[in-house]
Amino acid sequence: MLNYWWVTRPKRKLxxxxxxLATFADLSLNQEWSGQRDSHLAYEDALEAAxxxxxxxxxxxxxxxxxxxxxxxxxxxxxxxxxxxGKIKLTLAGEAIMDGDSPxxxxxxxxxxxxxxxxxxxxRGVQVADRFKIRPFRFLLRLLDDSRINYLTEExxxxxxxxxxxxxxxxxxxxxVDRIQQFRSYGDSCLExxxxxxxxxxxxxxxYDDPYSHLMDLANTLINWLEYTQLISREKSxxxxxxxxxxxxxxxxxxxxxxxxxxxxxEFFQRxxxxxxxxxxxxxxxTQSHTVTAQVIAKQKIKQxxxxxxxxxxxxxxxxxxxxxxxxxxxxxxxxxETILIETYPTGSVGAFMTKYFEMAFKGRDEATEFEKATVxxxxxxxxxxxxxxxxxxxxxxxxxxxDKGGYQAIIDNKAYHKYTINNxxxxxxxxxxxxxxxxxxxxxxxxxxxxxxxxxxxxxxxxQLQSIYDETNVNGSAISVxxxxxxxxxxxxKPYSFDRIRDIFxxxxxxxISDI
Numbered sequence: 001m002l003n004y005w006w007v008t009r010p011k012r013k014l015x016x017x018x019x020x021l022a023t024f025a026d027l028s029l030n031q032e033w034s035g036q037r038d039s040h041l042a043y044e045d046a047l048e049a050a051x052x053x054x055x056x057x058x059x060x061x062x063x064x065x066x067x068x069x070x071x072x073x074x075x076x077x078x079x080x081x082x083x084x085x086g087k088i089k090l091t092l093a094g095e096a097i098m099d100g101d102s103p104x105x106x107x108x109x110x111x112x113x114x115x116x117x118x119x120x121x122x123x124r125g126v127q128v129a130d131r132f133k134i135r136p137f138r139f140l141l142r143l144l145d146d147s148r149i150n151y152l153t154e155e156x157x158x159x160x161x162x163x164x165x166x167x168x169x170x171x172x173x174x175x176x177v178d179r180i181q182q183f184r185s186y187g188d189s190c191l192e193x194x195x196x197x198x199x200x201x202x203x204x205x206x207x208y209d210d211p212y213s214h215l216m217d218l219a220n221t222l223i224n225w226l227e228y229t230q231l232i233s234r235e236k237s238x239x240x241x242x243x244x245x246x247x248x249x250x251x252x253x254x255x256x257x258x259x260x261x262x263x264x265x266x267e268f269f270q271r272x273x274x275x276x277x278x279x280x281x282x283x284x285x286x287t288q289s290h291t292v293t294a295q296v297i298a299k300q301k302i303k304q305x306x307x308x309x310x311x312x313x314x315x316x317x318x319x320x321x322x323x324x325x326x327x328x329x330x331x332x333x334x335x336x337x338e339t340i341l342i343e344t345y346p347t348g349s350v351g352a353f354m355t356k357y358f359e360m361a362f363k364g365r366d367e368a369t370e371f372e373k374a375t376v377x378x379x380x381x382x383x384x385x386x387x388x389x390x391x392x393x394x395x396x397x398x399x400x401x402x403x404d405k406g407g408y409q410a411i412i413d414n415k416a417y418h419k420y421t422i423n424n425x426x427x428x429x430x431x432x433x434x435x436x437x438x439x440x441x442x443x444x445x446x447x448x449x450x451x452x453x454x455x456x457x458x459x460x461x462x463x464x465q466l467q468s469i470y471d472e473t474n475v476n477g478s479a480i481s482v483x484x485x486x487x488x489x490x491x492x493x494x495k496p497y498s499f500d501r502i503r504d505i506f507x508x509x510x511x512x513x514i515s516d517i
Contacts, residue, residue: 001127004199005116005136005162008075008126009221010068014111014228015355016052018103018311020069021078022304023047025090025098075120076110080270082286091274092282098303099344100310101276102351102490104358108229109277111137112252115259119269133167135259137226138252144232144241145249148177154237156180158212158219159191163199230358230483233418233457242457244481244513298332302340305329306349311356314374315348316381350382350493354486361456361482363416371414372398375454379412382489383502390441395433397451400442406499408449409442410506411435420479421459427469435473450507453479463510476507488517 044066048054073079078094081087090098093110097103115121116132140161143149152161160179166172182190192198196211207213223239226232231245231252241249263269271282305326309315315322318341326337357378360371372391376399380387384403391398399412411434422430430451438448451469462479469477488497488505497505505516 001129002202003129003163004215005132005134005165005218005222006121006126006128006202007114007218007221007225008068008071008120009217010065010072011052012221013224014076014107015311015359017073017076017078017107018097018307018352019304020047020052021073021094021097022300022307023052024070024073024079024088025094026300026304071120071123071126074123074270075114075118076107077113077270077273078110080119080267080274083267084287089286091270091276092279092284093274093276096276096278098307100306100349100352101278102349102354104228104230104351104354104486105490106276108231110273111225111229112141113260113273117263118260118273119263119266122263131166133259134165135168136162136165136222137229139165139168139173140222140226141231141241141249142173142253143176143180144239145246145253146177149180151238151240152180153239154216154219154223155212156183157222158215159183159188159195162215162218162222163195228355230486233362235418242481242483244457244484244511248514298330298336299340299344301330302326302332302337303344306341306345307352310349310352312353314350314353314357314377314381315345316350317348318342318345347493350378351490354489358482358486361414361416361454362418365416368414368416371416375399375412375414378485378489382492383497384499388442393441395429395437396441397430397434402442402444402446403499404446406449406503407446408499408503409438409444409446410449410503411438411451413451413453415453415455418456419459420453420455420457421461422453422465422469427465430469430477431472435475448475449503451475451477452506452512453477454482454485455479457481458511466509466511470509476509478506478508478510478512480506480512484512484514484517487514491517 047066047069070079073094077091078097080089080091082089093106096106113135114137115135116128117130120126121128140152140157143152143161160183161176164179165176179190196206196208199215200206200211201214203214223234226239227234231241231249232239233242260269260272275282306322309322309325318338323334323338323341326332326341327334330337353374357374360367360374363371369391373389376387376389379385379399379401386402386404388400388402389398390396390400397411397413399414401410401412403409413430413434435448435451458479458481466477466479469475491497505512508516
């Protein structure tokens with residue numbers, strides 16, 4: 001039995017979950033799982049072929065790798081085994097991902113509902129100790145939101161939180177706050193003398209050379225999962241809530257929905273856990289048998305191929321290029337591919353790409369050009385601007401926006417930093433190179449309506465720095481976090497922004513907040 005929190009981690013990040021789910025659905029949906037060794041091996045082959053699992057010698061040829069990935073999907077409430085038939089089914093959350101809904105809000109919802117005990121945590125081969133009755137990721141957010149804590153390190157999570165945080169009571173919470181403060185003052189000396197034995201690895205025995213390594217690995221994975229929600233920032237091994245996400249975190253923590261009951265009843269628990277943000281209940285009748293026709297098989301393969309490409313680029317509509325790509329990857333005829341894509345994804349699924357776009361904002365110079373190009377695509381395909389990638393010209397911003405309908409043009413500068421600040425050099429560059437020399441890289445006669453910086457996050461002085469640029473140029477500007485750009489993209493899918501509204505949002509001469517969009 002595990003005497004600490006646990007999440008399974010065939011991969012340390014959740015980015016590939018949509019592809020892993022699509023691959024699983026292609027081979028195993030509506031099929032029996034238990035004892036089907038050939039199916040398990042086929043799933044392992046498919047994961048390797050898709051680049052989702054490292055190719056390597058399998059020691060037992062029993063499909064153990066496939067079972068680990070299947071457990072990952074179970075643990076996140078995306079699939080379940082139907083009691084009456086023993087067949088694999090998708091939960092509502094799993095269905096929503098397969099239908100092209102943005103995976104970030106769906107998986108964020110699942111992460112925040114993740115709990116001990118659960119159908120996964122009480123299962124054979126896992127068995128997290130029954131002293132834990134807690135939603136671990138909500139608990140971590142609660143700690144980060146507390147003024148006595150403010151931030152957490154990987155080491156604090158590994159050595160204090162995952163071993164001692166048992167429930168969500170005020171008593172337990174305040175105890176953990178106190179223990180973290182002790183650890184910050186005294187380090188390992190405040191840990192129990194028998195810590196290594198008490199919290200030894202699930203593999204058995206104690207590695208006295210590094211008795212904390214398995215817990216540090218676990219803490220790193222927990223941070224990766226929480227980072228996927230786009231609520232926290234990480235610098236090295238330290239995490240904190242994004243300044244412009246604090247109100248959202250408070251809203252999340254104010255939700256008093258109780259934990260899910262009956263974890264030992266697999267189907268009941270999974271269907272309740274797997275309710276996506278668009279539903280309140282799972283009222284589906286899944287007892288009817290479905291004949292697996294050639295059309296059904298084709299549809300699953302097309303959806304699998306589509307999800308893979310949608311994670312790599314923003315798709316706002318089904319184009320000939322998309323159809324041709326999927327024809328090439330599946331061998332299915334073009335008419336069938338086009339019909340199924342238009343039927344399943346009539347407005348594309350731009351939200352799937354947002355995970356990659358978010359990560360680009362924290363890569364520094366490594367993916368700076370890709371970040372710029374993705375911004376060009378988003379403002380063109382999602383918001384309807386004429387866009388140009390002008391960064392490579394030199395002494396220019398990264399992106400030029402032109403709207404003849406709105407009667408203006410604008411400039412965007414991408415900054416792939418956790419906390420971007422406008423230093424003196426960047427101030428002068430914006431004023432003298434970008435704004436004053438607009439005609440050097442733009443042929444439009446429309447007036448310059450605004451400039452904006454897009455970054456992972458911003459320093460505390462960003463508002464005064466923006467005001468300083470306005471005072472010198474009389475051109476309105478702003479700074480917007482990548483997470484709020486993503487929220488704009490999601491809201492635009494429901495109700496498109498007008499060009500006038502976009503101009504107003506980006507012309508406020510301070511950082512753009514959730515309340516502004």
